[in-house]
Amino acid sequence: MGSIGxxxxxxxxxxxxxxxxxxxxxxxxxxMYETYGTLNADKSNAVLICHALNASHHVxxxxxxxxxxxxxxDNMVGPGKPVDTDRFFVIxxxxxxxxxxxxxxxxxxxxxxxPYGAAFPVVTVEDWVAAQALLADRLGIERFAxxxxxxxxxxxxxxxxxMFPERLxxxxxxxxxxxxxxxxxxxxxxxxxxxxxxxxxRRGDFYEHGVVPKNGLKVARMVGHIxxxxxxxxxxxxxxxxxxxxxxxxxxxxxxIDFEIESYLRYQGDKFSEYFDANTYLLITKALDYFDPAxxxxxxxxxxxxxxxxxxxxxxxxxxxxxSPERSREIVEALLANRRKVTYAEIDAPHGxxxxxxxxxxxxxxxxxxxxRIAGEQKEAA
Amino acid sequence: MGSIGxxxxxxxxxxxxxxxxxxxxxxxxxxMYETYGTLNADKSNAVLICHALNASHHVxxxxxxxxxxxxxxDNMVGPGKPVDTDRFFVIxxxxxxxxxxxxxxxxxxxxxxxPYGAAFPVVTVEDWVAAQALLADRLGIERFAxxxxxxxxxxxxxxxxxMFPERLxxxxxxxxxxxxxxxxxxxxxxxxxxxxxxxxxRRGDFYEHGVVPKNGLKVARMVGHIxxxxxxxxxxxxxxxxxxxxxxxxxxxxxxIDFEIESYLRYQGDKFSEYFDANTYLLITKALDYFDPAxxxxxxxxxxxxxxxxxxxxxxxxxxxxxSPERSREIVEALLANRRKVTYAEIDAPHGxxxxxxxxxxxxxxxxxxxxRIAGEQKEAA
Numbered sequence: 001m002g003s004i005g006x007x008x009x010x011x012x013x014x015x016x017x018x019x020x021x022x023x024x025x026x027x028x029x030x031x032m033y034e035t036y037g038t039l040n041a042d043k044s045n046a047v048l049i050c051h052a053l054n055a056s057h058h059v060x061x062x063x064x065x066x067x068x069x070x071x072x073x074d075n076m077v078g079p080g081k082p083v084d085t086d087r088f089f090v091i092x093x094x095x096x097x098x099x100x101x102x103x104x105x106x107x108x109x110x111x112x113x114x115p116y117g118a119a120f121p122v123v124t125v126e127d128w129v130a131a132q133a134l135l136a137d138r139l140g141i142e143r144f145a146x147x148x149x150x151x152x153x154x155x156x157x158x159x160x161x162x163m164f165p166e167r168l169x170x171x172x173x174x175x176x177x178x179x180x181x182x183x184x185x186x187x188x189x190x191x192x193x194x195x196x197x198x199x200x201x202r203r204g205d206f207y208e209h210g211v212v213p214k215n216g217l218k219v220a221r222m223v224g225h226i227x228x229x230x231x232x233x234x235x236x237x238x239x240x241x242x243x244x245x246x247x248x249x250x251x252x253x254x255x256x257i258d259f260e261i262e263s264y265l266r267y268q269g270d271k272f273s274e275y276f277d278a279n280t281y282l283l284i285t286k287a288l289d290y291f292d293p294a295x296x297x298x299x300x301x302x303x304x305x306x307x308x309x310x311x312x313x314x315x316x317x318x319x320x321x322x323x324s325p326e327r328s329r330e331i332v333e334a335l336l337a338n339r340r341k342v343t344y345a346e347i348d349a350p351h352g353x354x355x356x357x358x359x360x361x362x363x364x365x366x367x368x369x370x371x372x373r374i375a376g377e378q379k380e381a382a
Numbered sequence: 383m384g385s386i387g388x389x390x391x392x393x394x395x396x397x398x399x400x401x402x403x404x405x406x407x408x409x410x411x412x413x414m415y416e417t418y419g420t421l422n423a424d425k426s427n428a429v430l431i432c433h434a435l436n437a438s439h440h441v442x443x444x445x446x447x448x449x450x451x452x453x454x455x456d457n458m459v460g461p462g463k464p465v466d467t468d469r470f471f472v473i474x475x476x477x478x479x480x481x482x483x484x485x486x487x488x489x490x491x492x493x494x495x496x497p498y499g500a501a502f503p504v505v506t507v508e509d510w511v512a513a514q515a516l517l518a519d520r521l522g523i524e525r526f527a528x529x530x531x532x533x534x535x536x537x538x539x540x541x542x543x544x545m546f547p548e549r550l551x552x553x554x555x556x557x558x559x560x561x562x563x564x565x566x567x568x569x570x571x572x573x574x575x576x577x578x579x580x581x582x583x584r585r586g587d588f589y590e591h592g593v594v595p596k597n598g599l600k601v602a603r604m605v606g607h608i609x610x611x612x613x614x615x616x617x618x619x620x621x622x623x624x625x626x627x628x629x630x631x632x633x634x635x636x637x638x639i640d641f642e643i644e645s646y647l648r649y650q651g652d653k654f655s656e657y658f659d660a661n662t663y664l665l666i667t668k669a670l671d672y673f674d675p676a677x678x679x680x681x682x683x684x685x686x687x688x689x690x691x692x693x694x695x696x697x698x699x700x701x702x703x704x705x706s707p708e709r710s711r712e713i714v715e716a717l718l719a720n721r722r723k724v725t726y727a728e729i730d731a732p733h734g735x736x737x738x739x740x741x742x743x744x745x746x747x748x749x750x751x752x753x754x755r756i757a758g759e760q761k762e763a764a
Contacts (some may be wrong), residue, residue, distance in 0.1 A: 022633075022635035023635075039685065041746070049478070067690065083519050115742075120627075121635070122635040122636060122637075168655070179614065179621075180622070181610075181617055181621075182616040182617050182619075182620040182621055182622065182641070182643040183608065183613045183616050183617070185641050185643050185725065186604075186608045186616065186643050186647055187608060188645070189604070189643070189644045189647060189648070190601060190604045190605045190608070190639075190647070191650070192637055193597075193600065193601050193604060194576060194601050194682065196637060197600070197601065198597075199581055215575075215579035215580075218575065219572060219575050219576050219579065220602060222568075222571070222572045222575060223569075223572045223605055226565060226568045226572070228570060229565075231563065231565045232751035234563070234564040234568065235565070236565050237564075238564040239564055240561060240562070240563075240567070241561075251404075251672055253403075253404035253405075253406070253503070253505075253577060253668075254504060255574055255668070256662050258671065259567050259571075259671070260566070261560040261564040261567050261568050261571070262567065262568070262571045265568055265571060266571070266575065267571070269575070282637050286635075286637065289640065289641070290633055290640075292622065312522070324652060338596055347406075
C-alpha cells in the first residue's frame with residue numbers, strides 16, 4: 001500500500017454555455033481535475049470522486065515540492081488503498097463556483113471584464129453533475145465503474161444515479177442525506193448571515209475593493225465546524241480544558257480565549273478565512289440547501305429514484321448528527337422500494353460527520369471490499 | 383387560575399461594593415426586582431425565581447397599559463398557577479450585567495462618568511447569587527421556601543444550594559446542567575466572535591459612538607436559537623417549507639430567503655438585536671461557560687454538593703439537546719451520592735430546550751405537585 005506520489009492538476013476548458021437549473025447559464029468555463037491510475041482499454045475502470053464543501057479535485061497524492069499537500073482523501077485513494085489506483089482510474093473534479101481552480105466568483109466575468117463576485121450564478125448539485133458529465137464525455141468515459149462521494153459529494157453521487165442512470169454501475173453515498181433538514185438549513189443560514197453582514201463582503205464584490213470578509217467567513221466556518229464534530233468527540237478531545245491549564249489553571253475573566261475548544265475553533269476559523277472564498281461558501285451552502293431530488297416528485301424519494309440503474313453502497317456514521325444514520329436509511333429504504341441492490345453500512349465511529357474523511361479500519365474495509373467486488377465484476381465481464 | 387394582573391418593577395440600590403469572583407468589584411449598583419403575592423408573617427413562603435439568558439425580573443403579570451408585556455414565566459407563576467402566588471411570595475431579580483434595569487454595561491461607570499462598556503466586569507453565576515442574597519437580606523428573607531430556575535436560572539438555583547445551604551429549603555433546577563460541554567462552549571464562542579468582530583462593537587464602547595453591533599448580535603442570537611429548539615420540532619414546524627410556497631413554490635437562486643426557517647431565524651435575530659445589549663450577551667455567555675461548581679473539587683460534583691441542605695426537584699426534557707437529560711442526571715446522581723432528597727422528572731416533550739418556558743401539562747403538574755408539597759410542609763411547621 002503505497003502513496004500515489006506526485007500528481008498535477010489539469011484544466012479542461014468548455015466554450016459551450018452550461019445551462020443551469022436556475023435558468024441562468026455559464027457561458028464559458030474551466031473545470032480543474034486530477035486523475036490517478038490508468039484508464040483501461042475498454043474504459044470500464046473509471047471512478048469519479050465528488051468533493052464536499054471545502055475540498056477540491058485534489059483527492060490524492062502530493063504536488064511536487066509540497067510535502068504537506070496530500071489530497072483530501074489520500075487515505076482512501078491510492079495504490080493498494082480501498083479505492084485502488086492499481087486497478088481503477090480515479091478522477092477528481094473541482095466543482096463550478098469553487099475557489100480551487102474551476103471557474104468561480106473570483107474569476108473574470110466575460111460579460112463585464114471584472115470578477116464575477118455576486119454575479120456568479122447560484123449553482124446546484126445537479127449543475128455540478130451535468131458539468132462533470134461533460135468532462136467525462138471529453139475523457140471518453142461513457143460509463144463509470146463507480147461515482148462516489150461523502151457528504152455533499154454523496155449528494156452528487158446520488159444525483160448522478162438519477163440524472164445519468166446508464167452512466168454508472170455503482171453509486172457510493174457516504175455520510176450524506178437525501179435533503180437537508182430545517183436544522184441543517186438553519187446552520188447554513190447563520191453562516192450566510194455572518195458573511196453577508198460583514199462590511200467587507202461589499203455585496204459580493206469585495207475583490208475589487210481589495211478586502212476579504214474574513215470575520216464573516218471565520219464565524220461561518222466555526223459554526224460549520226461544530227456540526228462536523230460529534231458532541232462526545234469534542235468532550236473527549238477538549239472537554240473544559242483551559243488553554244493555559246499548565247501554567248495557570250484560572251479563568252481569565254475577559255472575552256479572550258479561556259478554553260481549548262475556543263482556541264481550536266477560532267484557529268480553524270482564522271485558517272479557513274485565509275484560503276477560502278466567501279462567495280464560494282455562500283454558493284456551496286445554497287447547493288446543499290437546494291438538494292432535494294424528491295422535491296419534483298411530491299416529496300417521494302422512492303419515486304425520484306425509480307429510474308436509477310446503479311448498485312449502491314450507502315454508509316453512515318453513528319455519531320454523525322449533521323447527517324445522521326437515519327438520513328442514510330431514508331436513501332436505503334427508497335432504493336429498496338425500487339428493488340435496487342444496496343449495501344448499507346452504519347459504522348460505529350466516534351468522530352461525527354468528519355468520520356467520512358478519517359482513517360477507521362471498519363470503514364476502510366467496507367469500502368475496500370466493495371471495490372474488490374466492483375473489480376471482480378469487471379474481470380467477469382472481460 | 384387567574385392572571386397576576388398589573389405589576390411594577392422596583393429598584394434596590396446597594397452602596398457597598400460587591401466583591402466578584404474575578405477579583406474585581408462593583409462599587410455601587412442597583413438590582414431591579416418584582417414581587418408577587420404576600421410575604422407571610424414568619425417570612426417562610428418566599429420563592430426566588432432566577433432568570434436565564436434573555437429574561438429579567440419580570441417573571442409574571444403585566445405592566446400597566448402594556449397588554450403584551452406578560453412576564454416570561456407567566457404560565458408558571460400566578461394565582462392558582464403551579465407556583466401559586468396565593469400561597470407564595472415570589473421574587474424575580476434582574477441579574478447584574480443585564481440590559482433590563484439592574485446595573486449593566488450600558489450604565490454609567492462612576493469611575494469614568496461614561497458607560498461601562500468593555501469595563502463592566504465579567505460576572506459569574508456565583509456573583510449573581512451573592513447579589514440576590516444581599517437583596518434577600520434587605521427584604522428580610524432569611525430562608526427561601528424555594529429557589530427555582532430553568533437553564534442558566536437552574537445554575538443559579540444550584541449555586542444557591544451550595545453557597546447558602548441554610549437559606550433555602552427547596553432547590554428547583556429545570557433544563558439545566560452542572561457545567562457546559564465543549565459543544566455548548568463552542569456555540570457560545572461563535573456567538574461571541576460574531577459580536578466581537580462586528581465593527582460596530584467598537585471594543586465594547588459602542589454606546590459612545592451611537593452605534594450598536596446589530597449584525598453580530600443577530601448572528602449570535604440565530605445560532606443560540608437553533609440550540610434552543612429540537613431537531614424534530616424544527617422539522618415539524620418548518621421542515622423545508624418555502625416562504626413563498628403559496629404563490630410560487632420555486633427556489634429563488636440568490637442569497638435572500640428561500641425557506642421558512644431562514645425567515646423565522648432572521649426575524650428572531652433582528653428582533654433580538656433591537657432590544658438586547660451586545661455586552662450583556664457576552665457577559666451572560668461567559669457566566670454560562672464559567673459555571674462549574676465541581677471545578678474546585680477536582681471535578682467531583684458530589685463533593686461540590688456535600689454541604690448542601692436543600693431538597694431538590696430536578697427536571698429535564700427528552701428533546702433538549704442543549705442541556706440534555708443526561709446532564710440533569712449528573713446532578714441527580716451527585717445529590718443521591720450525598721443522600722439528598724431528590725425528585726427527578728424527565729419529561730417527554732417535543733420542544734427542545736425551550737420546553738422549560740412552554741405550557742406542557744405534565745411539566746406544569748409536576749411543578750404544581752412539588753409546590754403543593756412545599757406548601758404542605760409549611761402548614762405542618764406552622
